[in-house]
Amino acid sequence: MPFYTYIGLALGKPPGVAAAYVAVVAYTSLACGLSGAFGYFTHLVFADSGIDIPWYVFTAAAVVIVAFLGFRNADLSAKVLGTLMVLEFAFLTVFNVLVVSDKGTAAVPLESFTPTQVFSGSLGIAMMFAFSSFIGFESAALYGEETKDPRRSIPRATFIAVTLIAVFYVLTSWIIVGAAGGVDAPMLAESELGNLLFTLAQQYGGTVLYDGTAVLLCTSVLASYLAVHNAASRYLFALGRERVLPMRLGRIHPRHSSPHIGSVTASVVAAVSLTAFAVTGADPYLIYAAGAIGLGTLGVIALQAAAALSVVVYFIGHPDRSLWRTGIAPGIGFAGFMTGLVLAGTHYSILTGSDSAIVNAIPVVLILAAILGVLVALRIRRADPKTYEGIAAAYMRQ
Numbered sequence: 001m002p003f004y005t006y007i008g009l010a011l012g013k014p015p016g017v018a019a020a021y022v023a024v025v026a027y028t029s030l031a032c033g034l035s036g037a038f039g040y041f042t043h044l045v046f047a048d049s050g051i052d053i054p055w056y057v058f059t060a061a062a063v064v065i066v067a068f069l070g071f072r073n074a075d076l077s078a079k080v081l082g083t084l085m086v087l088e089f090a091f092l093t094v095f096n097v098l099v100v101s102d103k104g105t106a107a108v109p110l111e112s113f114t115p116t117q118v119f120s121g122s123l124g125i126a127m128m129f130a131f132s133s134f135i136g137f138e139s140a141a142l143y144g145e146e147t148k149d150p151r152r153s154i155p156r157a158t159f160i161a162v163t164l165i166a167v168f169y170v171l172t173s174w175i176i177v178g179a180a181g182g183v184d185a186p187m188l189a190e191s192e193l194g195n196l197l198f199t200l201a202q203q204y205g206g207t208v209l210y211d212g213t214a215v216l217l218c219t220s221v222l223a224s225y226l227a228v229h230n231a232a233s234r235y236l237f238a239l240g241r242e243r244v245l246p247m248r249l250g251r252i253h254p255r256h257s258s259p260h261i262g263s264v265t266a267s268v269v270a271a272v273s274l275t276a277f278a279v280t281g282a283d284p285y286l287i288y289a290a291g292a293i294g295l296g297t298l299g300v301i302a303l304q305a306a307a308a309l310s311v312v313v314y315f316i317g318h319p320d321r322s323l324w325r326t327g328i329a330p331g332i333g334f335a336g337f338m339t340g341l342v343l344a345g346t347h348y349s350i351l352t353g354s355d356s357a358i359v360n361a362i363p364v365v366l367i368l369a370a371i372l373g374v375l376v377a378l379r380i381r382r383a384d385p386k387t388y389e390g391i392a393a394a395y396m397r398q
Helices: 002-011 013-048 055-071 074-107 123-133 137-146 150-179 182-241 260-280 284-314 324-346 348-352 357-361 364-383 385-389
Strands: none
Touching (some): 002 013, 013 055, 013 364, 055 074, 055 260, 055 284, 123 324, 150 182, 182 260, 284 348, 284 357
């Protein structure tokens, strides 16, 4: 797995195993939180239609769907994710065209990029959400063993994903600002909060666009859940194969060639967490989803920072060292991710959107996971030097 491998090779095997444990906690936590978010938003959509079904019923359905898809090979998940992504892009494109047709050049107000607007409000909080929005682009590297030519296709997929996200969603966000009134957009956003896009969809596209946007919000959360579930299951598989976790997790399904035991394990964790929060009556969004997604986001940002640092350290004095690719670029990345980590940590309650003391104390779990990873690595080094030697080495042979 990318974080685990890079950090283990550059910074040492104990930090590598610590990173692996943090990654398992982060991706599994993201999966659980997104399952809760799916149940919450789907409940709202049905409630608007007069159908009152408890949120946990929808979350349970999502857990079953993702468990089935995760048990199969990556191709099936890719087809589902690709279809949902195309539909989301299509609806947002329709929204963009409708706004531009109605408002003309006012749909893309140049005032959005003036220094007064750029530096208004809290720049740090804005940067924190920007970093959080890019969580997941690194997961392309998780599918290296299931790809015919990983050295070529994985970097290409990563660059394409980042470029599409940057261009399309920056443009859409800019048009949303124009649709909401340009410089007056913050006031509308403050009054509408999470309903802003739905309100604008209703205003510019009527009921059809509003309903489609509401449905696609739910399916986009489901797609995100499936993606991070697959990431979690592949980390469990890798650590099981290298005996950092129970070996059983490292088995491949004989027919589907999928890390099926890792997938089942991640699904069981999601089912147990769902049951616990449903029984206790916790708020599905402010407690369950916010706490789990916040924890996962913080964990992945920390891993991205450590991986960027690892590239710099690993290539110091290395014959393949490139000043830009292995020095300056990852150095800039490390500085940026560390900035994001500090901002996310110091504004964690804003990241989660929750005032709960329990929710905002959850990041301690990441520290405990890292400490446990180091202890496990040291135990393996003492008890089984051969297994220890193979830690974080398998993926370099791809």
